[in-house]
Amino acid sequence: MKLRPEILASPVYRQGRAAGADAFKLSSNENPFPPLPAVLAAITAELEINRYPDATAAALRGTLAARLGTTADEVIIGSGSVALLQQFILAAAGPGDEVAYSWRSFEAYPTMVTVAGATSVPVPNRADGGHDLPALADAITPRTRVVIVCSPNNPTGVTVTAEEFTAFMETVPSDLLVLLDEAYAEFVREPEAVDGRELIGRYPNLVILRTFSKAYGLAGLRVGWATGPEAILDAARATAIPLSVTGLAQVAAEASLEAEAELLERVEKITVRRTAFIDALRAQGWNIPASESNFIWLALGDHTLRAAERFFDAGLVTRPFAGDGVRISIGEEESLTPLLTVAQEILTELPTGHPARA
Numbered sequence: 001m002k003l004r005p006e007i008l009a010s011p012v013y014r015q016g017r018a019a020g021a022d023a024f025k026l027s028s029n030e031n032p033f034p035p036l037p038a039v040l041a042a043i044t045a046e047l048e049i050n051r052y053p054d055a056t057a058a059a060l061r062g063t064l065a066a067r068l069g070t071t072a073d074e075v076i077i078g079s080g081s082v083a084l085l086q087q088f089i090l091a092a093a094g095p096g097d098e099v100a101y102s103w104r105s106f107e108a109y110p111t112m113v114t115v116a117g118a119t120s121v122p123v124p125n126r127a128d129g130g131h132d133l134p135a136l137a138d139a140i141t142p143r144t145r146v147v148i149v150c151s152p153n154n155p156t157g158v159t160v161t162a163e164e165f166t167a168f169m170e171t172v173p174s175d176l177l178v179l180l181d182e183a184y185a186e187f188v189r190e191p192e193a194v195d196g197r198e199l200i201g202r203y204p205n206l207v208i209l210r211t212f213s214k215a216y217g218l219a220g221l222r223v224g225w226a227t228g229p230e231a232i233l234d235a236a237r238a239t240a241i242p243l244s245v246t247g248l249a250q251v252a253a254e255a256s257l258e259a260e261a262e263l264l265e266r267v268e269k270i271t272v273r274r275t276a277f278i279d280a281l282r283a284q285g286w287n288i289p290a291s292e293s294n295f296i297w298l299a300l301g302d303h304t305l306r307a308a309e310r311f312f313d314a315g316l317v318t319r320p321f322a323g324d325g326v327r328i329s330i331g332e333e334e335s336l337t338p339l340l341t342v343a344q345e346i347l348t349e350l351p352t353g354h355p356a357r358a
């Protein structure tokens with residue numbers, strides 16, 4: 001069969017191992033809380049599924065625009081912000097072009113760049129798991145068409161500061177598209193961290209992406225949004241798969257915005273849980289990055305797969321990245337005690353001087 005060689009060489013996406021019924025699924029940074037009754041009610045009222053959805057999600061764009069202080073045309077809705085990332089990359093980069101991003105970061109980036117026919121330029125993270133923005137700026141060449149900045153970074157959880165980001169934007173050519181992926185923004189408590197909403201309208205080349213999947217608990221419905229200059233968004237609208245944002249996703253997102261106060265209380269609980277978990281791990285002797293997201297990162301290196309196996313055997317499904325580390329989502333409160341028990345065992349077996357040791 002004549003298929004594209006770079007596609008044949010791409011790793012096939014396989015979702016994390018299925019959790020047993022009584023296991024904790026801590027592998028996809030999902031929200032552990034069940035959907036709010038108001039959100040379920042909104043979906044149930046929208047069951048005209050014999051009809052196509054509103055192709056541009058105009059109502060949801062209007063609601064978001066009013067909150068952001070933009071026009072509705074400066075907002076785009078996608079079937080998850082992953083879909084939007086793909087649309088922007090397809091709009092800007094093709095064969096012979098480069099897309100630069102910090103690495104390790106979101107595992108979807110390399111594949112999306114390959115699908116566009118472009119070339120990835122991964123720039124190593126700093127030792128603390130944060131982006132090395134000066135190095136990322138240095139990696140820009142005349143062939144670079146997109147730069148992705150992920151804050152907080154998945155899977156390390158480390159944020160880019162507002163100061164670092166502003167300095168970065170000053171050095172980047174103003175016609176080079178910068179995607180600021182803020183999938184975990186709602187979990188950030190660090191006051192120095194960049195907040196894309198404060199940068200709206202400031203740069204002609206900046207797009208900010210957010211999602212309803214994590215903090216808002218709608219991962220299963222697939223809905224995310226982005227805001228930026230209308231011309232860039234129009235280019236991304238041209239590369240979309242038509243009608244991929246369902247009506248159910250649109251009304252659920254709107255209902256979630258209406259119920260935001262209640263949802264953000266849950267987010268607060270998760271951030272408190274995260275801080276307690278990080279403190280407890282550090283007290284055990286772990287060296288872990290300062291996560292501002294709903295997950296933490298154990299830089300286990302060669303011990304990664306063995307450690308993930310230990311967690312799995314204890315009913316804890318984590319996300320291993322072979323040779324690099326294990327990402328653990330902040331889930332149910334009851335998962336913390338078994339996590340800490342296994343983490344202690346794993347740490348005891350790490351050789352002295354291992355980077356994951358403090």
Ligand SMILES: *Cc1c(COP(=O)(O)O)cnc(C)c1O
Nearest residue numbers: 080081082106154183211213224
């Ligand atoms: C989860 C995630 C997304 C978005 O996921 P969707 O469910 O497609 O909205 C985007 N970027 C990063 C870094 C993520 O971790």
